[in-house]
Amino acid sequence: MTPHNELRLLPWSGPDGKPCYLSTDNSDSHLSRLADNTEEIQLGLAADLVTHTLEVLSGEGPQTEELRRLSADLAEALKDVLRVAASRGHRLTARDLSTREEDDEGPRLPAAAFG
Template identity: 55%
Template sequence: MTAPNELRLLPWSSSDGKPCYLNTDDKTGYMSRLADNIEAVQLGTAAELLEHASDTLNDQDTDPEDMRLLAKELTGSLRDVLRIATSRGHLLAVSEPHHS
């Protein structure tokens, strides 16, 4: 079984907004693959949103409501990407051998 410090932070939260973790040694199991797929979708969405943001910011005729919506979407996407980076960084830290 996975040690407590090796839990995987999942790319979604509980219904009350708390982080969810996966406790498994099977990196090819259903939940691991589901998390990998959701992370891939979230990263793809972030890339598309970044391109959209660049276009929107370059458009002098963008109205304030569109900018507010863009900021809201970017905030959500940044939250997703940060969660992925945190999860992957933790996985790297626990999988690398410690050198003394």
């Protein structure tokens, strides 16, 4: 187990809208698993919303109110996705970058992975 030296940004805010953090060195704790599951739900909902938005935009002239609602939903989903990305990025920095070799260029993906 790696020593704990970072707080984890949780995928929800407190009642006052401020960020919530978790301090633990147990990535399998109940709260860690709850945060992981919440992140997965948020990412899945965002993906579904993008699919729905593309369907609406490809249809016959969406109504102004429908576009307004989609814009609000997309903004909320983007906020959640950015929080997940920030949280995961901070955890990668704390864990993985310290063991990374200097000549390591990172993961290599085949061209097909980009569509």
